[in-house]
Amino acid sequence: MRAPSVAEIAAGDVLLAVEGVSLAFGGVKAVSDVSFDIRKGEIRAIIGPNGAGKTSMLNVINGFYHPQAGRITFKGKTRRAMRPHAAAAGGIARTFQNVALFKSMTTLDNIMAGRSLKMHKSFFWQIFRHGPALSEEIEHRKTAEEIIDFLEIEHIRRIPVGKLPYGLQKRVELGRALAMEPDLLLLDEPMAGMNLEEKEDMSRYILSMNNYYGTTIALIEHDMGVVMDLSDRVVVLDYGRKIADGTPDEVKKNKAVIDAYLGVAH
Amino acid sequence: MNKAPAAAPIVAAERILSVNNIEVIYDHVILVLKGVSLHVPRGGIVALLGANGAGKTTTLKAISNLLHAERGEVSKGSIHFDGMEIHRQSPNELVRRGCIQVMEGRECFAHLTIEENLLTGAFTRPDGRVAIRRDLDLVYSYFPRIGQRKNSLAGYTSGGEQQMCALGRALMSKPKMILLDEPSMGLAPQIVEEIFEIVKRLNQQEGVSFLLAEQNTNMALKYAAYGYILESGRVVLDGEAKALRENEDVKEFYLGVGESGRRSFRNVKHYKRRKRWLA
Amino acid sequence: ASAEDTIYVPLFTYRTGPFAVSGIPIANGMHDYLEMLNQRDGGIGGVKLAIEECETGYDTKKGVECYETVKDKKPVMINPYSTGITLQIIPKASVDKIPVLSMAYGLSASANGTYFPWIFNAPATYWDGASVFVRYIAQKEGGVDKLKGKKIGLVHLDAPYGKEPIPVLEALAKDYGFELVLYPVPAAEMLNQSSLWLNVRRDKPDWIYMQGFGAMNPTAVKEAAKIGYPMDHLIGVWWAGNEADGVGAEGKGYQSLSFTNIGTNFPVIQDIMKHVVSKGKTQTTKDEVGLNFYNRAVYNAILIAEGIRNAQKLTGKKVVTGEDVRRGLETINLTEARLKEIGASDFAPITRVTCEDHNGHNDAFLVQWDGAKWNKASENIKPITDKVIPLADAAAKDYAEKNAGWPKRTEACDKSS
Amino acid sequence: MLYREAGQFKTNYASDLAVFPILQDRMGIAAILLVAFVAVPYFGNDFLLQAIMIPFLIFSLATIGLNLLTGYTGLLSLGTGAFMGVGAYACYKLETLFPGVNIIVWIVTAGFASAAVGVLFGLPSLRIKGFYLAIATLAAQFFLQWCFVRIPWLFNYNTSGAIEVGTHTLFGIPITGPNATSTTRYLIALSIVVVMTWFASNLVHGRIGRMWMAVRDMDIAAELMGIRLLPTKLLAFAVSSFYCGVAGAMLVFLWYGGAEADVFSINQSFFILFMVIVGGLGSLLGSFLGAAFIFILPIFLRYVPPHVGMSIFPATVEHITFMITGGLIIFFLIVEPHGLARLWQTAKQKLRVWPFPY
Amino acid sequence: MLLYKIFIDPFVQMGASPDLFVQTLWEGLVAGVLYALIALGFVLIFKASGVFNFAQGIMVVFGALTLVGIYEILVRWGISQENVAAFLALGLTIGVMFLLAFAVERIVLKPLVNQPDIILFMATFGLTYFLIGFGEYVFGGSSKVMIADQLYLPKGFIDLKILGGVVSLQKIDIAAAVIASIMVTGLALFFSKTRIGRALRAVADSHKAALSVGISLDQIWVIVWFASGLVALVTGIMWGARSEVSFALEVIALRALPVLILGGFTSIPGAIVGGLIIGIGEKLGDFYWGALLGRGIESWLAYFIALVFLLFRPQGLFGEKIIERV
């Protein structure tokens, strides 16, 4: 449980650091004075009881909420608050707790939409859909298909995602985030509402991403089994405050964490 | 394989809910349930298990008659609740009769406060303010977290808070039977435990029956007396909860315990594909 | 009878929509007179008239559609009954060689037969109407010179129909030295004129001319009453004088222009009663006959019939075509004697159309609302033709020039009968 | 299994990316184009061309325009009529200021004026959403319509206050004005509509279309994915208004031959919106179906009774037409709320599984 | 010079003739109340179902025509007491409005439960078409005179000689203001104090969830459509008394749009406050600044006023918060 040293941040080991972040909505303090860091290449879990401020923390990280206090250092640049577009362009992608897919678009289109930032051919070429626009489209389509293969969702490629069962929607959402080829991937309860087998699949995808692509991952999850197995380090929030930070084993044994969250020791 | 469970020694009269061989079609063309039968004894807790997209939610919606609102329809079979054919009944009539559904995905009224949300649950209740007030306090005592946030708009509360709100709202209608769709989703572990305890308490003290669609098989089979496993719109396995817990397939695929104890999520092998009951 | 020996007369009418109030008596009047000819005389010159209504709902889109529908059935003329529709049809009809009779509405400039050989708008244009108004108030004020320094308001529908009189009033304002104040009423604001009338209350115009239509009129009259505007200083164009507009008791004293007389006490109307209305060959109810718009529509139908009759005479054919009827219309000459023959003396204005002048720029007079019905309130008043006609000719020329390729008149002139 | 994709495999992405990957669809389109370009002008009479086909094409184009905004980007607009008006008046001004240039050029160019105005009134869309956004477009609607009446420069100080179309030619054949035959005007309208539909189809199937739809479905998620909301929405406003503007110019120059401000009233806006909804939000095919349904159905109903020998008063026909049209709209919405395009897809789905019910 | 005309001159005028200023204010107030009446009809239905009811305008016409139509029939049947006939007609018309609400619920809304707002909006357009055809078929296209006297609505005006001039208040306008305030208060109380009110907001939020907790959409919808039918009837009587009863009344529905948007789609008090702001704003604007722009600016002024307010409060003055969360 220590804040990242200036040297570490400078060394580039730390991909993202939040320092003293506070966020309140009217009287509700969603996040108060929280600091932690995410190192390059690690899987960092954020856990805590309901309403502890986990989702709000992610929202701060990718600029959807602007904290009243604190600062955020991402890739060595320090700001008071992120801007959504800048965060995305800088390589932060995320999935959402309440699936936020583009419901009437197909799986393929959702994933292709994830590549919008990477496609640049101008309006002029777009209206002809030939030449550069088409070759760009084909190039990105290849990437999209790779992601689809990776997540094993070939069979739902052309189905509007609104009609998919919840579990598959979560998977597509992951695919959409992957399509952005992020450096930092924020996952908000990616396994809620899944059965064991699906959680296992999901875990496999997350691990492979982390292993093969080196994607750094911040993960919110309520399934302790998953959290403890996957994550390198865990930060625990309660009522907007950080109450613990450390390896899964350390956290598991932490008294405050057991009281506030786990109930019984797992 | 998909005939009504013969093994279950449930006499028709004791059944509060029985679903007989129903088929459900969405949008006039998509056949989702292909003959599902299940029964809930009066005062029983029954779990409905199955993978994503197996049709659990659809089954529950078929019972509570909410399918109509999603352009789905029950094209075959019949559903009886409390001795009545309820196929043509409107959802509100059903709630009046004591059967309420807690929908998957926290369908709270975003523009109403938590407390107002809870009060809408009491819409069909004929008894007066005092009784409603009492139950309101009861709900808050179950879920202190939403008690603290009772004056915030539900749309602004966290996912777990909304889940509690949805559950509390259903409790406010004083039902005889609750159709619970994934109650544990997105809740912190100790709350999950609490919710199942509440289910147990309501069941034992007030005789409320439950049909429980759950992904958390472990929990579900711990609290339920009987379970059905659904796959691709068909019941593929059913039995006493205890028997299901012992079933090798269930152990392997739903509980995650192989011969060698609990598996780690880190070591999931890619080649492992589930054996399908219906291939 | 087969189609061969009838004359096809389509009538564009609007018995539906927001302006049906005005449209119904008009449709009935036109229909009933022509039907009367069928019943009494077996048509015109022994040929039955095939009368067909096409419902426009006063909507330009539907009007154009009506035009396309009737075009193939060889109509002898078109009565568009909406200034908007007329504007659309003018260029088309000129090419399709179908005469258009827009009786006292439509494009004022189309009075010029040299530029608009196919368009007729007898007996008077909106410009004539406005100039009659000016001449009338000059009389009341005691001479044209008295108009100097006066303030005159124009309350008008903010649409081509409503804006028609503006050029002539502007020209007259310059000549006579009065001030013209415009009060436009957007179509969507017809029922909501209170701030307009507050403006009137502030500006205190001495006279107001109203180029309004439909529900705009009763609203305006009621608002005028509200601000205490002297009601007899508010004068409407001839389309602002419908009984059914419901001007009500508040509107007592309000005046409107007219050129046809009111009542049933005319032989033509009696004939219509006898041959059509009492036989139930119409949608008209008895008490509707003789009302202002009804009678005006009867006059319109008289022009139609005269056009056809003249065409038969000129060509010697019984079944005439649109091209023949254009010649027929150009030779309309409703003299006192002729009016008497058709039972319309003292009912309709003496009307003369010529090759160059498709209008006649005829007199109009005022009728006044006594709280329940209209009464004639003035003698015939001449339009200020020496101003209006040159203006109209200039406008016609302008129209032809702006529309590159506007066809030159090629049709020969007949001698007026 | 009359309609099938089975056996039609794609071996490269390019062919899979085609708008009509299925052979039957491609043949269908070819047949429709053939009929539209050859059979209709050859066999059609003036009434069919002038009163049905030309307006149908024009409204289809406007409907596509609005569909790009409302159906694809999810921004409700009630100002379509006015944007069409901008196109019409811009074309009129251009044509009279620079009579030397071919009118077709001006018809298309007029779209840019409309696009600019559209962007201007689209600016509030950053802050205002949903039904509330309608206020900005309504402001546009009423303000622009007022301009068409009150700014005489726009109609060249014509005394009638209306704009009129003179004769213009292409290769010596008159294409506008009263001398142009309905066949020529139809063919020109058809060509413009086909080309612009093709452009629209390219747009919505590519990156831009996906960005629009993403903004429509979940703007927050889109923003967090790096799609800039304002430029995306403004682009939709621009393209949409461009289409509406061209449609407006065509309406005056290829159909009416003249117009007054009233043509571009709020009713026109609603009219187009209803075409979009009935046809299907977010569907190009739906734009055509919707335009056909809303525009042609009443005409059809109006002319059927007289043709089967029923003699009813025209006013009564009109009343009944209104009632039936209203009833049918409700009926179709109940059968398929997502519009005629979806109905068509369901029908295709049924054909796919035919003779089995599902 | 222009600046003078914009910023100084109007205020000089206001000071110079305060009676006109007060009169303008009063006209704005009255217009505002009348707009609010129309907006109220929209709000009720929107609040209860999220449906933007395009048919509100035609319902106004339909209500007024039915009232006068039934009255005429009653008189023809020999009910000689005019007032008796009028009130009997009023009662019967209320019955008709109930039937209409019932039919709309059964035939149109019920099969469209849980569909997107815009689809329901479209359905109300279908309804509009149907009602236009049906109304004209039954009542014909001619205009009728509102039976204001027979309903004991006051006539004439009160002239207040104040501020060195005359401010004239129409009694019918005063009556409109009073009736509108009573209706707004009544409806606001009904929908905020009863459980129906809460249910209503729930339904507007999500049809599906409302169904699931046992709220009867059938019942709620009949109630609100009936309520808005009554509002439409009152609107029809008031506007009809000011001009005439004909299909032209339909256009006034458009007047309500800026009011509705400004007040917030879901707020009953919003309708009245929005109405007053728009009414007074546009009357003052048109009266003191209209001539500068060439008149007729009332047609769009209201929208710009509403737009300006909306830029600061995107959900309207009293509208429900637009919730943005992920």
Ligand SMILES: Nc1ncnc2c1ncn2[C@@H]1O[C@H](COP(=O)(O)OP(=O)(O)OP(=O)(O)O)[C@@H](O)[C@H]1O
């Ligand atoms: N409105 C709909 N239209 C068409 N298909 C639907 C619709 N709703 C559900 N389906 C389909 O029905 C099937 C069953 O869905 P259902 O939601 O019942 O599954 P589930 O068992 O509840 O899954 P989960 O565990 O993910 O919630 C899925 O394949 C889904 O795609």
Ligand SMILES: Nc1ncnc2c1ncn2[C@@H]1O[C@H](COP(=O)(O)OP(=O)(O)OP(=O)(O)O)[C@@H](O)[C@H]1O
């Ligand atoms: N936009 C907002 N307005 C008001 N309150 C908010 C807002 N966003 C979050 N909150 C409040 O902040 C607190 C933290 O919410 P958050 O969504 O971050 O919780 P969480 O840790 O993700 O919980 P869960 O596990 O239940 O999803 C909650 O009490 C929530 O109600």
Ligand SMILES: [Mg+2]
């Ligand atoms: Mg959360």
Ligand SMILES: [Mg+2]
């Ligand atoms: Mg489910």
